[in-house]
Amino acid sequence: MGSRLRRRxxxxxxxxxxxxxxxxxxxxxxxxxxVLRVIPIGGCxxxxxxxxxxxxxxxxxxxxxxxxxxxEDMPGVDFIIPNIKYLKGKEKNIRGICITHGHFDxxxxxxxxxxRLGNPPIFGTPLTLALIKKRHEEFRVQPLRLxxxxxxxxxxxxxxxxxxxxxxxxxxxxxxxxxxxxxGIVVNTGDFKFDLAPLGTTPGDIAKxxxxxxxxxxxxxxxxxxxxKPGHQISESEITKTLDQIVKDSPGRIIVGLFSxxxxxxxxxxxxxxxxxxxxxxxxxxxxxxxxxxxxxxYMQYPKGLIIETAELLKLxxxxxxxxxxxxxGQDRAALMRIANREHQxxxxxxxxxxxxxxxxxxxxxxxxxxxxxxxxxxGANVIHYQMMDVHSGGHGLQDDLKLMIKLVNPQYFxxxxxxxxxxxxxxxxxxxxxxxxxxxxxxENGRVITFDRTGGRMTNERVxxxxxxxxxxxxxxxxEVVLRDRQQLAEDGMLVIIATIERETGALATNPDLISRxxxxxxxxxxxxxxxxxxxxxxxESSGDAKSRSGPIEPYLRTKxxxxxxxxxxxxxERRPMILPVxxxx
Numbered sequence: 322m323g324s325r326l327r328r329r330x331x332x333x334x335x336x337x338x339x340x341x342x343x344x345x346x347x348x349x350x351x352x353x354x355x356v357l358r359v360i361p362i363g364g365c366x367x368x369x370x371x372x373x374x375x376x377x378x379x380x381x382x383x384x385x386x387x388x389x390x391x392x393e394d395m396p397g398v399d400f401i402i403p404n405i406k407y408l409k410g411k412e413k414n415i416r417g418i419c420i421t422h423g424h425f426d427x428x429x430x431x432x433x434x435x436x437r438l439g440n441p442p443i444f445g446t447p448l449t450l451a452l453i454k455k456r457h458e459e460f461r462v463q464p465l466r467l468x469x470x471x472x473x474x475x476x477x478x479x480x481x482x483x484x485x486x487x488x489x490x491x492x493x494x495x496x497x498x499x500x501x502x503x504x505g506i507v508v509n510t511g512d513f514k515f516d517l518a519p520l521g522t523t524p525g526d527i528a529k530x531x532x533x534x535x536x537x538x539x540x541x542x543x544x545x546x547x548x549x550k551p552g553h554q555i556s557e558s559e560i561t562k563t564l565d566q567i568v569k570d571s572p573g574r575i576i577v578g579l580f581s582x583x584x585x586x587x588x589x590x591x592x593x594x595x596x597x598x599x600x601x602x603x604x605x606x607x608x609x610x611x612x613x614x615x616x617x618x619x620y621m622q623y624p625k626g627l628i629i630e631t632a633e634l635l636k637l638x639x640x641x642x643x644x645x646x647x648x649x650x651g652q653d654r655a656a657l658m659r660i661a662n663r664e665h666q667x668x669x670x671x672x673x674x675x676x677x678x679x680x681x682x683x684x685x686x687x688x689x690x691x692x693x694x695x696x697x698x699x700x701g702a703n704v705i706h707y708q709m710m711d712v713h714s715g716g717h718g719l720q721d722d723l724k725l726m727i728k729l730v731n732p733q734y735f736x737x738x739x740x741x742x743x744x745x746x747x748x749x750x751x752x753x754x755x756x757x758x759x760x761x762x763x764x765x766e767n768g769r770v771i772t773f774d775r776t777g778g779r780m781t782n783e784r785v786x787x788x789x790x791x792x793x794x795x796x797x798x799x800x801x802e803v804v805l806r807d808r809q810q811l812a813e814d815g816m817l818v819i820i821a822t823i824e825r826e827t828g829a830l831a832t833n834p835d836l837i838s839r840x841x842x843x844x845x846x847x848x849x850x851x852x853x854x855x856x857x858x859x860x861x862x863e864s865s866g867d868a869k870s871r872s873g874p875i876e877p878y879l880r881t882k883x884x885x886x887x888x889x890x891x892x893x894x895x896e897r898r899p900m901i902l903p904v905x906x907x908x
Contacts, residue, residue, distance in 0.1 A: 355775070357377050358374070358376040359373065359772075360373065360771070361767055362403045363404075363767060363787070364426075364767075365738055366742050366766060366767050367389060367740075368389070368426070368741060369387060369389030369390065370389035370402065371385040371387040371738075371739055372403040372430070373385065374407075374408075375507065376414075377480050380478070382415075382419065383441075384509050385427040386418060386420070386427070387428060387429050388430050389402075401789045402429070402430040402790050403790065405434055406785075408438055413439065415438055415441040418431070418443045419483055420449050420450075421497065422488075422494065422495035423445075423449040423495075424580075424582050427512070428449065431457070440465065440466055442467075444469075444470040445467070445469070446470065446495075448615065448618055448620050450469060452614060453465065454467060472496060483499070483500050483501075486498075487525055487526040488510065488513040489514050489519055489523075491584075491715075491716035492585060492716070493584055496511060497513065504774065505537065505538070505539025505540070505773070506538045507542065508533060508542065510726060512546070513525065514716060514717055514718040514719075517556065520558055520588070522584075527729075530729050534729060539733055539773060539778075540732055540733065541734070543748065544717055544738070545737040545739055545745050546739055546744065547717040548720065548737065549720075549743070551719060551720045552720065554719050557589065561589045561592075564593055568597050572639075573674050574640075574642040575677065576644045576670075577590060577646065577676075578648055578676065579647075579678075580650075580680055582607075583679070584615050587608070590645060591623040595623065599643040600643070601634075601643045602628070602629060602630060602642075602643075602645075604646040605648065605655065605656045607647060631667050632667055650689065650690060657693065658693060669700075670697055670701070675703045675705065676702045676703070678694065678705070723751050727751070727755050733761060734761045735749065735757045737752070737762075742764075761778070763779075764780075769784050770785065815841030815897075816838075817837070817902070822908055823905065823907055825908060829863070830859060831908050834858040834859065836855065841897070841899040842895075850894060876905040876907065884903050
């Protein structure tokens, strides 16, 4: 199968005292110094936006800083990022940010938030830091303070001593974190699965995990994404066998849709393409960038000439073509959606193509993914997805994997993280099945503080700000719930612009009111209704009286009256509530 991934040589375990990191001057806090506070800011009650704070006295450690993709009721929103209001005024207490791996739901908010937090040092494995650095170049702000961390090495960050250990996931260089605190060891698994035959990714250090049982772990924070699915997660080696057979049996072109950061799967597909004498083209800027970074760091290997440009690949016979494309979640402007909609400059779906969706479906994107599959199938392609065949192995452990992790670590307290609330509850019940007392299972909520002291751990009633912060274009946090409601109203019922030109001296209409409808009714087909609207606007203006008799401007009064009365009238006639935008012009 050609060249194989060569595991990057890890640095030898750090000997002696932990590597120190320069610390900023401490700022006193109001909290008791002998209390460890665990504060999930994101990743609980939701899938994505992972960020957890550990705080003890004047020391703060942040674990992960990711984004969440918007839901269907958030039109126009690009990303949702964690709320850092609690950390305002505590910037000098932040000893570091430790990142578990390079997926966007763990790194995507770094460039938005780290500069706002005083640019604290950021620790991660080499591939993770390279992905963060490349993404940060788009922001054109101050450079980040990036520090590589290698499994086996310990780093002292204030009172926290941090050690990373390799985890199996579907991106290389994924780690979990072992954090020694004044009250005991806190373990954060990051995203993980147990894979005894991994391909294209860094093997997990199961021995390190098993050794934790003898260290009397205080609390285990564990990935809950797949907590509701029974069994063990399928191995990447099984996925490779299935993909290999599909490529072998497909007489035409192969188009594979997958995440741009799913580097282990991309490596497998490159090996398969090489084996079956297919050349590969990459469609999607982020995927091209990530492949270049991974190859430069030697986490990905493939022969020269295997990857070529799309225009060159299209000159070859179909049985020698493979396309790896972004957009398996149905994103509007991603490569696969543009191809399916015949909006791509070079590539279109043709009968006989095989389109593989080599990814799971993120909650909230089910409709868009299904529409994309339907569109592809309608054009004559053979559609294959993970519910039909083993073409995707999730990066998250299933129930038996989760129970194994808990049993190996054997923590005193268990805190399920990263998942919808029902996922967390289910994960908590799994912990009880393997021996964790019910009172020691702490189900977190975003913003709700968990404390540990000499008497034990508990959920408190204290909450810190954890509301969504929305990113829309260049704006961060300037899209409020009011703005979203306006966008939803526009999307559902449209708008009607009413332009009334009045004479300054008399307050009478100078011309007939103009109406502009967008997404409400078609002007030509709704003339009778709109004529009644015009008549009512005339009546409203006439009933307003002489402008001179009023103590204030007439425009605000008229705008409010037109908006309210026309809005009520249209709802009675159409049972729809378009957004009414009155424009009053004095001449």
